[in-house]
Amino acid sequence: MDYDVLILGGGLSGCAIAYELSKYSLNIALIEKDYDIADDISLVNTAVIYDGIENEYDLMAKLEQEGNRDFDELTSKFKVPFKRMGTLILAREEAHEEILKDMYNKAIKRNIQDIALLSSKYIKQIEPNLNMDFIGGIYTEHTGVVCPYDLAIAYGEVAFDNGVKFKLEEEVIDIEKISKGYRVTTNKNKFKCKIVINTTPGENYSIDVEKKELPKKFIGNVKYLLLDKNFKRNLDHILCLINNKNEKIMVVPTLQDSTIVAMYSKENISYDYFINNISNIFSNIDTNYIRNFYQGKFYQSSMVIDDSSIDEGYIKVDGKNYSEVTMTPFIARMICETVVNNLKCKLNKDFNDKRREFYKFRDLSDEEIDQVISMNEKYGKIICHCQRVTEGEIIDAIRRPLGARTLEGIKRRTGAAYGGCQGANCINKIIAILARETNKNFTDIVKDSKDSKVVLSRIKEFDEV
Ligand SMILES: Cc1cc2nc3c(=O)[nH]c(=O)nc-3n(C[C@H](O)[C@H](O)[C@H](O)COP(=O)(O)OP(=O)(O)OC[C@H]3O[C@@H](n4cnc5c(N)ncnc54)[C@H](O)[C@@H]3O)c2cc1C
Known part of the structure; x- marks a missing residue:
């Protein structure tokens, strides 16, 4: 056997499972087709940590509740930005009062703690900067906001430091059952292992042919705006505005001083309809504050952790x-428990649950900055002025365990190029540092995937004039 466990897919799930399993004495590898882990996590480095109140399904709500409880400990030991903010779920029209009451009663049955039904006057007290009238709402205390890239990268780094082998740029082509375990074929290798944990969305492997495909439940469309720090509304909570047309608007203060406003709808809503709805809440949104606009599909299928074949070694x-x-976090712990019971493995006595130190210049005091610069002068050279990211941080992002090799990898790990100028002033400098540190040509550095070159060729290098 090449490995005890092969984890397929290096998204948040794969990295979290790798971390949990690295606490045990196992020979583990993770296979990811992209250049970096956690490529598809989020459009901006912000995710809401829900508490189970909003989910349509009781079982999914339970997974949210259990996962939610892990976040304080997890983010504090990994130094991942996380803040519990609480959410105000608000309704504007009398007709929507019933929706609120149903939601509240469901939450009570689910045993969701620290929630309250609010009349309009309390809404103003809790969120005084909301200049709009609501007929009522629900306050729920335990929701929060996390930086999901940081979390996935932290999981990955600690797993890597504890011996998990990460095989990047390697695509799984097939998984077959063999007499003892599995054979996983990639575009580069063939591996044998006792257990496969498959987190990739692929459905076409030999092992899956017999299995039923999950119905992907289509919910609708989502449009997002990322508003920069000049859109000052000083909101202390996540807002969720509901109505009976199966539309909702979410307003999420990010941990980077910006605000996300998203509208979910079953209909294919237009940009103008979206903007009009938001303008009703926040009069006059200055379009100069819009840093980014995204739209996409919004799916909600139930998560299935299929361990029905665990006796044979497949999850x-x-x-x-x-x-x-x-x-x-909860799903990863559950899977780990199943694997440990199946393989009857022992704890890894050398397991080190500590992420290697790093410095975030913009969060340091003047004294700390002086101290860090005196150790390494590269921390004295700012590369991204909008986000105050230094050359020292970029070099560290490259040299760390599972270090960045792409422009996106640097952006995600350091926050560089996410500011007002969106990288206009720093992308070239970052590429030059990447090229120097990885011993590549400037023109070989990619944005994220194989064919995503950022600089095509040197200026004035033409085939013909
Ligand atoms: C826009 C957006 C906003 C979201 N907001 C929130 C939020 O606010 N709160 C919240 O709780 N969640 C949120 N989510 C959900 C969450 O971010 C994702 O569902 C989660 O990151 C999925 O992680 P995953 O590891 O299961 O899947 P993925 O991230 O898809 O990981 C699968 C990995 O497998 C790799 N892979 C695929 N095929 C192969 C192959 N053949 N060989 C090798 N590797 C392969 C892929 O490259 C990928 O890295 C959001 C998601 C999106 C898209």
């Missing part, structure tokens, strides 16, 4: 759900 994590970040 599949399937489903697409808007609250998977919230559920992941």
